[in-house]
Amino acid sequence: MIRPTALLALSLSLLATAASARVCVDDDADRRVCLEQPAERIVALSPGATELLFDAGAGERLVGAVSYSDFPPAAKKLPRVGSYKRLDLEAILALKPDLVVAWISGNPGTQVDRLEDLGLTVYRGEPLRFTDVADTLERLAVLAGTEQAGNAAAARFRDGIGALRRRFADAAPVTVFYEVWEEPLMTVNGEHLISEAIRTCGGINVFADLHGLAPRVGTEAVIAANPEAIVAGGMGEDNPAWLEPWKRFPALTAVQRDNLFFVPPSTLQRPTPQMLEGTRQLCDHLERARARR
Known part of the structure; x- marks a missing residue:
């Protein structure tokens, strides 16, 4: 027979484990995006998002991408879900993603909203500065559970851009x-x-x-x-x-x-x-x- 105190301790332990697995970031639409655990099936709705996910260490978790997602070479093998201007919602749903990475100014807003209405978690991205590129790598890495790779990629990018700025400052x-x-x-x-x-x-x-x-x-x-x-x-x-x-x-x-x-x-x-x-x-x-x- 399990004592009440032991049962309570077990319950608290399970709750703590579940809470620690939950991951959250803020996207470029200033919305909080949360997953109960790091994403295992990701669909990218722009060639840029596909590339960012690979750089963030999440390439193996990608299950779908739009047309012209051609870098790195492995991206060419991903199933296509339409183009960034015209998404194939049925194809996206069929892949059963636990995360969709959208492009704010490029994707049709009504289609992206529809994906959310159908229960999918959507990260909306729009990097407008070099610092945004590095920040996006880190955020996507959090959502995919690949922080080590994403943080390293972000650091390399920041360091490289910083070196160019110093070189051409004058x-x-x-x-x-x-x-x-x-x-x-x-x-x-x-x-x-x-x-x-x-x-x-x-x-x-x-x-x-x-x-x-x-x-x-x-x-x-x-x-x-x-x-x-x-x-x-x-x-x-x-x-x-x-x-x-x-x-x-x-x-x-x-x-x-x-x-x-x-x-x-x-x-x-x-x-x-x-x-x-x-x-x-x-x-x-x-x-x-x-x-x-």
Whole structure:
């Protein structure tokens, strides 16, 4: 026969164990996200979220991702649940995830809300600063129970960005037009994470004052701004074709000095630790622009 005091002690022990297994973080929508235990089945609703989860040490817990989730290579093997713009809710539910990682500005809000209505736990992410990338790695690692890997990845990212900031803190400014898309012609404003990369390298975004994170601009506006350097991503990791049309405008300073630079889009256009490599490449390009004065 179990004594009442022993039963009480056992009950308290079980409650303490359950409480210690519960994990909670605050997401970028300022909501508390809690799980009764670290997630074992995770679905990522953007290529960036997929990459962040792998970097946070949670790759083996991913069971689904959206199209274009191609890094690291293991991500290509994950079952697809639609695109980030059009989610396949049935496919997501069929995977029975205990955590869904959504993209605030990219995913359809009504579909993400529907997933919550159906009982799924959703973490909403929107890294807008380098510090947000590192913080997101740590938060996702908490939710996946992979803190050691996530904390290490966050520390490497912070240290790398810090080193670049120190190196280029006193660099001569270089005016920059960053082309994020060709048709329609689009750039980034000063609030965009790519603008932080430009500033880190001692660059000045000529369209920093525009409204919207990725505003449309006209060719005439670029010509009027006359940037010293034009930097573009492109339709592929080794396809600098978007730079070619600018050669039709020889009066542009960037064209005159051959300051037309390509950076693989996955290294600057996804809010992940790959931005460290993309920012390094960007800084090297702007150093070339300084040397060509």
